[in-house]
Amino acid sequence: MPSLNDYLLVSGLLFSIGLAGVVLRRNIIVVFMCLELMLSAANLTLVAFSRFNTVDSLPDYDGQMLVFFVITVAAAEVAVGLAIIVALYRARQTIHTDELMTLKG
Amino acid sequence: MPSYLFWLFATIMLIGACAVIAFRNPVSSALAMVTSFVGLAALFIGLSAFFVGIIQILVYSGAIMVLFLFIIMLLDLKDEKKRASNGAPLFAGLALVVVFFIQLIGVLGNKLPHQSAPELNHETLATAAARFPAEGKIAISLNDGRLPDVHLIGHTLFTEYNLPLQILGVLLLVATIGVVVLSKKSVGSDASVQSDASKS
Numbered sequence: 001m002p003s004l005n006d007y008l009l010v011s012g013l014l015f016s017i018g019l020a021g022v023v024l025r026r027n028i029i030v031v032f033m034c035l036e037l038m039l040s041a042a043n044l045t046l047v048a049f050s051r052f053n054t055v056d057s058l059p060d061y062d063g064q065m066l067v068f069f070v071i072t073v074a075a076a077e078v079a080v081g082l083a084i085i086v087a088l089y090r091a092r093q094t095i096h097t098d099e100l101m102t103l104k105g
Numbered sequence: 106m107p108s109y110l111f112w113l114f115a116t117i118m119l120i121g122a123c124a125v126i127a128f129r130n131p132v133s134s135a136l137a138m139v140t141s142f143v144g145l146a147a148l149f150i151g152l153s154a155f156f157v158g159i160i161q162i163l164v165y166s167g168a169i170m171v172l173f174l175f176i177i178m179l180l181d182l183k184d185e186k187k188r189a190s191n192g193a194p195l196f197a198g199l200a201l202v203v204v205f206f207i208q209l210i211g212v213l214g215n216k217l218p219h220q221s222a223p224e225l226n227h228e229t230l231a232t233a234a235a236r237f238p239a240e241g242k243i244a245i246s247l248n249d250g251r252l253p254d255v256h257l258i259g260h261t262l263f264t265e266y267n268l269p270l271q272i273l274g275v276l277l278l279v280a281t282i283g284v285v286v287l288s289k290k291s292v293g294s295d296a297s298v299q300s301d302a303s304k305s
Contacts, residue, residue, distance in 0.1 A: 047157055086288055
């Protein structure tokens with residue numbers, strides 16, 4: 001049986017990979033996917049804590065409620081974000097972050 | 106969940122995540138993200154969070170992946186070019202990740218006891234059944250030794266978390282309207298802005 005440490009380690013690795021993708025990649029859509037990976041890593045942590053912290057010998061459902069809300073808000077965020085990306089592409093004909101430097105000093 | 110299944114699905118998930126940032130073609134990245142999320146859903150189900158595992162597959166692998174692919178094909182993106190040899194962002198990113206990972210190992214190394222999850226067997230579930238109405242579906246399933254995950258989540262969602270649920274509905278409505286407003290053709294909005302400007 002895997003312990004809580006294993007779940008936290010795997011979730012931390014997933015978060016690190018997502019963070020690396022956000023910092024390294026230039027395509028905004030891929031950056032968005034990496035944000036989703038980071039949110040999912042947080043979800044894995046929450047579900048693991050919910051399973052390992054039983055309340056009255058049932059898993060702690062408060063944690064899974066938070067996961068439910070996170071997934072829903074993430075779905076809404078992806079919809080709005082992709083709409084922003086489409087608007088950006090219409091205005092600039094690019095979605096590469098190093099070609100969007102209007103605010104660069 | 107047996108240990109070998111945990112490591113199998115964790116490896117699938119992590120390889121998928123690495124593939125997301127390794128592929129140059131965004132379509133490949135989207136499909137790698139789905140692989141990663143299927144592994145993650147398997148981990149959720151292994152943690153007896155069946156409902157969360159199912160909605161992970163339905164929402165991410167179904168809805169969000171289709172949305173990503175739709176936008177990628179709508180924008181007709183080319184593969185990302187090899188970027189000019191600029192080492193500073195690469196170094197900064199890797200250093201950030203390494204520092205984060207070292208912190209993680211430091212936290213996990215000595216604080217938490219290595220114990221497996223509490224048992225969810227016939228006896229423990231039957232003791233939990235006393236909290237629920239005896240003739241309800243939840244108590245019947247618990248007395249049978251099954252975990253009625255969806256019923257318990259629904260019960261929690263509509264009692265303790267009813268207000269957040271309603272607020273979430275408003276959020277989804279606002280997001281829908283926002284997406285429609287954002288993705289309207291900019292010609293119309295420009296015209297309205299110009300007409301406003303000409304009036305004033």
